[in-house]
Amino acid sequence: MESDIGISSNLGGGLLLRYASQNSLDESSQKQTPRSNRTERTPYRNNSHIVRAFEVLQSLRKDEVLCDIKLETDDGTIVCGHKIILASTSPYFHAMFSSFGESNKNHVIIRELDSNALKLLIDFIYTAQIMVTEENVQVLLPAANLLQLHDVQDACCDFLQSQLHPTNCLGIKAFADLHSCMELLSSSESYIQQHFSEVVEGDEFLSLSSEQVVKLISSDELTVPSEEKVFECVICWVNNSPNTRKEYLPKLMEHVRLPLASKDYLLKRVEEEPLLKNSLQCKDFIIEALNFHLLKSEQPGTIPKTIRTKPRQPVGLPKVILVVGGQAPKAIRSVEWYDLENNRWQSGPEMSTRRCRAGLAVMKDRRVYAVGGFNGSLRVRTVDMLDLSSQSPCWVPSVAMLTRRGTLGVAVLENCIYAVGGFDGTNGLSSAEVFDCNTQEWRMISSMSTRRSSVGVGVLNNLLYAVGGYDGLSRQCLKSVECYHPSTDTWTPVAEMSVRRSGAGVGVLDGVMYAVGGHDGPEVRNSVEAYRPSTGVWTPIADMHLCRRNAGVIALAGLLYVVGGDDGACNLSSVEVYNPNTNTWSMLSTSMNIGRSYAGVAVIEKPPHFNS
Structure with missing residues (x-):
């Protein structure tokens, strides 16, 4: 009698495992009726194999x-x-x-x-x-x-793109061009155009060839405060090696839009520049610019149109600062935005519910998410979304988080929204979760080493940083900082700040992360410190004018803006601006319409329907 389990060879010479019994042989000789509820079997898979x-x-x-x-x-x-x-x-x-x-x-x-x-x-x-x-x-x-x-x-x-800085972007662009990295080439060109004023102050600019300078200054998409900056960089480049470079001056000046410079600047600076005095072609450009100003005031309809009279138009819509909800002194639903071009604050689409102590995230598809927070009676896990591409933008509900979170940290990394720490109404949280905008789902990620409510978050080099906060278990404000690696789903400690900061604003500007203000118990701070991954340490920078905690911090056009917050006694409507080139703070000349603490703050492209 045959064994129940045997191995036999098939006609192709392979091995066939078969199970046989007399009963099964008898049954196989009969016509079988297919089972309608037969389940499809799937192969076993070992993902770690x-x-x-x-x-x-x-x-x-x-x-x-x-x-x-x-x-x-x-x-x-x-x-x-x-x-x-x-x-x-x-x-x-x-x-x-x-x-x-x-x-x-x-x-x-x-x-x-x-x-x-x-x-x-x-x-x-x-x-x-x-x-x-x-x-x-x-x-x-x-x-x-x-x-x-x-x-x-x-x-x-991706690494080189994350390292773009005014001091290295020209070199990165050349490197990308040499190795045909087209996406990096495009992003570095955009970065150079947007940071032109800082780029031309560096040594890389002075080492460019005349053809490279022409290509740079001829772009319609340069972001410059005035055409005077373009003129000054040309003169600086020529003066770096005048004997060999002055012959290129007429070709360079052809692309400087002198008519767009002020009349006083033309008369007092350009006409007196020694390099231009010995060039007839350069003198023609000065005459053209002065005639432009004359015709503009007397016969505006007769102004000749040339490339030098065409204003530069940076790529993309102008940026505005969006401020959502907040505490004033209770949770509010109002929204306002600041137009840098007009130096004005105006009202935006009001939220459907009151919300403060929330996080704000902006996705590339121009959707703004208000995440979690406090609605005046309890901490929530709800999320509201504002679609700025709509002709009539309004806030609508989105997918709720898995956990209630107020005073949380929120950041965007690789098309995902991260919600970190916070307070659920009973306990401070060490947990964190992520929202994948492609799948429209939240999922938990690894927890931090400690509970952190009133935590600040920032993104540097595709890593997420959780900065300071309050540990309700030990009842201490924190100066520790943790870094999340999405590829390994792990948190690792990095250098501590010099002081404890709960409710600190965190912003990232040109590869540097700033921890702004915050408090340690009753002491509200005006101090600020900066973290550079290249050094791995926090260093102090100039103090703000005012003590602030729970303020919003954003980077825009090479400057750091600190919006609202409170000083421990009252909510603030003022805004302070930090210039990293001079290590100085200044007060924005116009304040918000109301004082706001715990507001969500972000930079967005100004939608066409946001009227000035």
Whole structure:
């Protein structure tokens, strides 16, 4: 009699596991009626299998076990590997080991490839992890380009984009152009145009060629306070090496829109510039500009139209500061916005319910989310959304959070909204959750190491920082800071602030994170400190004019704005502005219509229906 479980070969020579019994053979000879409720079986899947397999492969490679290829760089560094693994992940290696002479070799020399970059990239092939840093990105990107590891290329470009600063953006643009990183090239060009005034103050600008300067200053999309800034940068560039550069001056001045400079500036500065006195063509540009002012006042209809009389128009709509809800002194539903061009505060679409101690998030699709907070009677988990692309924008309910949260921190990272810490009405929270705008779902992420209500949050280099706050368990204001890594779903501690800050405003400007004001018990602070990831420490900067806690902090046009808050006694309607170039604070000349503490504050593009 046959065994119940046996192995037999099929006609193709393979093995077939079969289960047999006399009963089942008898039944199989009869016509079977299909079962309508038969469930579809799915294969078993072990998601950690491939991860474990590659961990073993990496261990074997490190010990040079079963390796069949040695890769050597110009400096003699040798990196071992397995051809099949390298070919399966890199089109470069796939071609090398399947179509070229190297397929029969076990030792290959790769010319003009940095040895450190090769080691990092081979490690990445086996581990799917790589750390991109300021020190390695310039060798890593071209190496990833060569080996056609496109995800590492993207990671390098994302890192460089996060590092854009007035002092390095021209170099990053040139690097992106050299390696055909088109998205990085576009974003660096936009950054240069938007930060033109700061960019031309750096050494990178002075090292540009005449053709590069012409391309830069001829753009219609420069963001400049006046055309006088363009003229001054041209003169500065020429004076950096006058003997070799003054011959380019007429070509450069052709793209300076002198008619848009003030008449006084033309007479007192431009006409007196020594470099222009010996150039007839440059004198013609001055005459054209003066005639423009003459005709503008006497015969405006006869002004000739040239590129030099065309105002520059920066890309995108002008930016405004949006202030939502807040405590004044109770939770309110009013909204107002500040127009920098007109220096005016105006009313915006009112919220459907009162809300303070909430977080505000702005997504790229021009949707504004008011997250959680306090409605005057209890902490809520509700979220309201304002669609700025609508012709009649109004606040509508969105997907509620999983947890009630007031005095929480809210930030946007990679098209997701993060809600961090807060107070649920009974306890301070260490938990955090994230809203994926694609799936329209909230999910919990790892909790912080401590409870943090009245916490400030900021995003730097695609990492989320939770700054200070209040630990209700120990009843202490905090000076600790934690950093969340979305790729690993982990929080790690970073350097502490110099003082405890609960209710501090947090803003990020040009790669620097600022912790503004806040309090430690009864003491409300006017002090401010800044954190740079490159140094990993907090350093003090100039104090604000007023003590503030629970204020909104945003960055706009190279400046940091601190909006409202309270001084411990009353709510504030004033706004202070920080200039990092001069390390000075100034008061905005116009204040909000009402004093607001715990308001949501954000920068948005001014919608066309927000009338001035």
